[in-house]
Amino acid sequence: MTFKDLPPNVRTTPMSESHLRADLIDLLVGERDRSLGCVGLWYCDEDLVAQQPVLISHAGHVAAPDARFILDTLLQVAIGPVFVGLGRPGASRFTSDDVAFAAEVEGACARAGVACLGIYIASTDAVREIPEALRQAS
Numbered sequence: 340m341t342f343k344d345l346p347p348n349v350r351t352t353p354m355s356e357s358h359l360r361a362d363l364i365d366l367l368v369g370e371r372d373r374s375l376g377c378v379g380l381w382y383c384d385e386d387l388v389a390q391q392p393v394l395i396s397h398a399g400h401v402a403a404p405d406a407r408f409i410l411d412t413l414l415q416v417a418i419g420p421v422f423v424g425l426g427r428p429g430a431s432r433f434t435s436d437d438v439a440f441a442a443e444v445e446g447a448c449a450r451a452g453v454a455c456l457g458i459y460i461a462s463t464d465a466v467r468e469i470p471e472a473l474r475q476a477s
Contacts, residue, residue, distance in 0.1 A: 364424035410447035
């Protein structure tokens with residue numbers, strides 16, 4: 340599924356399924372944002388319903404210190420769970436930088452006391468969730 344196939348009730352649907360979160364990341368992170376590099380985050384309410392997206396575009400290659408600053412700043416206003424996407428050019432195969440970004444997301448969420456529903460890579464050819472097993476292996 341892609342954002343073009345979102346269910347009509349997406350504004351009231353809990354984001355408990357990974358494919359729905361991936362579709363919303365696909366909607367938030369456009370082709371141009373992927374080519375320039377960006378960080379996207381969806382704020383959810385306590386019922387896991389996606390409420391508000393935020394996109395930091397033109398970020399270029401998001402290195403760990405930049406990711407930490409961006410995420411810590413965005414999470415200061417979170418009142419419920421979030422899910423996060425990294426937009427970048429290239430293939431959807433996970434890189435060590437993707438895994439490092441995921442570690443920064445997990446650390447930022449832990450520092451802020453915010454639940455993270457998922458971490459996604461929005462690449463040139465696909466949106467993929469970074470699996471927990473891959474994040475744990477780093």
